[in-house]
Amino acid sequence: MRDLVPPPLTRSADPARPHGGSEPDAPLLVIGAGPKAIALAVKAKVLREAGLDAPEVVAVERDRTAAHWREGHGWTNGRQSLGTLPEKDLGFPYDATTWGDPHDPLVAEIVRLTTGYGWAGHLMSRGGYARWVDRGRPQPSHREWADYLDWAAREAGLRVVSGEVHGAEADDDGWTLRYTAPGGRGTVRGRGLLVSGPGPSGTALTADDDRVLDTAGFWRLAVAGLPRRIRHVVVVGSGETAGTVVRELAVAQEREVTVVTPRAALYSRGESPFENRYYSDPTGWTALTESDRREFIRRTDRAVFSLDVQHDLARTARVTWCPGRATGTRPGSPVALVYAYGGRSGEIEADLVVDATGGDPMWFTGLLGPRARTALTAAVGGTLTRAAVEGAIDRSLAVPGLPAPLHLPNLAALAQGPGFPNLSSLGLLTDRVLRAHVPPRSPADLAGACAVTGRTGAPAPYYRGDA
Ligand SMILES: Cc1cc2nc3c(=O)[nH]c(=O)nc-3n(C[C@H](O)[C@H](O)[C@H](O)COP(=O)(O)OP(=O)(O)OC[C@H]3O[C@@H](n4cnc5c(N)ncnc54)[C@H](O)[C@@H]3O)c2cc1C
Structure with a gap:
């Protein structure tokens, strides 16, 4: 059994870093090295370059980076076209006001640095941008999208641990993932956990791999x-x-x-500009009634x-x-x-x-250890159902009240915005998640961090269940 705790990054000394009792140098863990993990690695690198103390992102992946977008690995033959515009890339919507006032130079710097990891930047890096524009900006195939994701993961230095996660347990300092790999079993620790991916690919029937x-x-x-x-x-x-x-x-x-x-x-x-707007920018979403939000998701996403x-x-x-x-x-x-x-x-x-009934976003509950499962059940009101978890997700796309953060963007549509489970606003997703792990710069910043975590007077953006 190997124990893997990635070595700490070199950080600027900051005696005021208020990480409380957590493991300050522990990474943010992601199950799966798909678009969400890669977008998080991009934004974490950008934030560090902009001078903020963002954690490293470590993905545990059973297959390969961007596997679900390639033939033989995902729900595609690789030649299918991407449904979303490719400009809705890893940094979209390029609005960094989560990190400060629109006039704050830091905000402009974060946007500027993030654009370096966009779809256009990928094409420019291989000399194909002008041809793509001249061809009328065609939708990329899933395979071309996977090439972009691979490129961004390399550029951002996403650390990928090869293995299939089969256990996830929380304690007061963070999460431990247990995984199996061809070379044996191992564990990896982190300050928080984000679950990506759609889950199993058909839940209505029992497949027999034949008929x-x-x-x-x-x-x-x-x-x-x-x-x-x-x-x-x-x-x-x-x-x-x-x-x-x-x-x-x-x-x-x-x-x-x-x-x-x-x-x-x-x-x-429904794909009108009015419907698309909530996917890119969920402003006003939480003020809608629950029945209106459910109707919107039914018309524009599910079924x-x-x-x-x-x-x-x-x-x-x-x-x-x-x-x-x-x-x-x-x-x-x-x-x-x-x-x-x-x-x-x-x-x-x-x-x-x-x-082809699609995935089950609650699939991760089968991985949870006893403490994590008990804490999650209590945090959502005593019964661990999809509706209860969906209703509990906070602005950091996590369920509040756990010993360590558990971010569940695939269940965040109802409570926070319809774009969080998919590719519609990966840049905003990363801002919301990382804001809960980056120490604030000033008292005003602390107020913003508390707004993201949904807590008042929390000592740190990396919150604890008992804070
Ligand atoms: C073929 C396809 C096309 C889609 N097209 C669009 C689109 O055009 N626009 C849009 O908005 N949305 C689209 N979606 C829906 C949705 O956006 C994506 O599913 C989602 O964004 C994928 O990002 P992700 O990072 O959550 O996960 P994924 O890209 O699904 O990555 C999850 C990763 O987790 C790994 N994994 C799973 N279980 C484990 C485990 N136990 N241990 C370790 N690793 C594990 C998988 O191997 C995979 O690499 C599409 C989905 C699919 C499958």
Whole structure:
């Protein structure tokens, strides 16, 4: 068993650094080396260059950096187009007012330094910027996006520990992650923990890796080559994960598809400038009623296909849909999807069933040790449900009241803004998270830090549950 505590960074001496009883030189840990970990490493480096005492970011990754955006590793064949504009990159929306007044030179310096890690900077670093503009600024493929993420991770010096996390425990000083790697097992300690990634790739059905596949299994098969004998496929799900699977099957692979969705139709996503604004900038979000916030998320994010996918599907007559909730499968050849709708049940036979219901953002609870689990359950009111956690997330995208910070951006949409689980405002996400770990510069700054952590009179932005 290896114990890995990354050596401390060289820091400017600051006797006033108010980290209380925490481990002042411990890094911020992230499960997964995807866009969120990379964006955090970028912003932490920028803040240090701007003179602030930001922690190092250490990601524990079971695969490789940006794995989920490459063929054979994620929910893609690598050739799919990025849904979001690439200008919504690791620094977007380039508003650093979390760190001070808009006229503060520090704020301008943070923005200036962050732009060096943007999508345009990546293209410039390889001499491709002018050609991309001349080509009409096309959407990058997932593979090209992964290349950008890899480049930024290298430039920012993101430290990646190779291993699959299988345990996470909290104590008064921070978090300990236990992981397994081909070379053995190990642990890594940090002052706080951020959980990234969408979780398991299909939760409605039990995959058998043959006739019933989850989303990751489908994309592995699509990359290897979909057998000709598969002519009709049932896809379960109504969100963008399902939409991209349906597009691949019906448009690229020319197969017949039946989509089983719990709603009346395959709804399209609201993508007007008014809807997009809340994704880039959640100003005013918390003042909305909970029912309005839920309606907004339903119209623009959950259980809707993007306009891009809808546009492609309109070109084919191979897609039909059936309202229903999947309840299981009947094995055989053909396999049958069993569903329920309006008090009755039915079956649809197919050559393949794909469970594209998307991830479960509560997946990390299976990793928690007894102390962390008990503390999280108590912090959200006594019952560890998705709704309870979603309702408890504070401005630092963490659940307050734990012994050490646990940041859960994938569950932060309802309480803090719809852009935090996805790529819409990674720069703002990093500001909100790191603000809870960077010592304030002045009494006014301390007030700002307390506003981020949601605490009054907290001695340090790196808060403790008993503060
Ligand atoms: C194919 C695809 C396309 C998407 N396109 C868009 C888009 O265009 N716009 C948008 O806004 N959103 C999009 N999303 C949704 C969402 O934005 C992304 O899922 C999210 O931003 C990914 O960032 P992340 O850092 O949270 O995680 P990911 O990029 O999913 O990275 C998570 C990492 O964690 C690792 N991991 C998982 N479990 C463990 C473990 N136990 N131990 C160690 N490592 C682990 C994985 O290997 C992975 O590398 C897309 C999602 C997918 C899957």
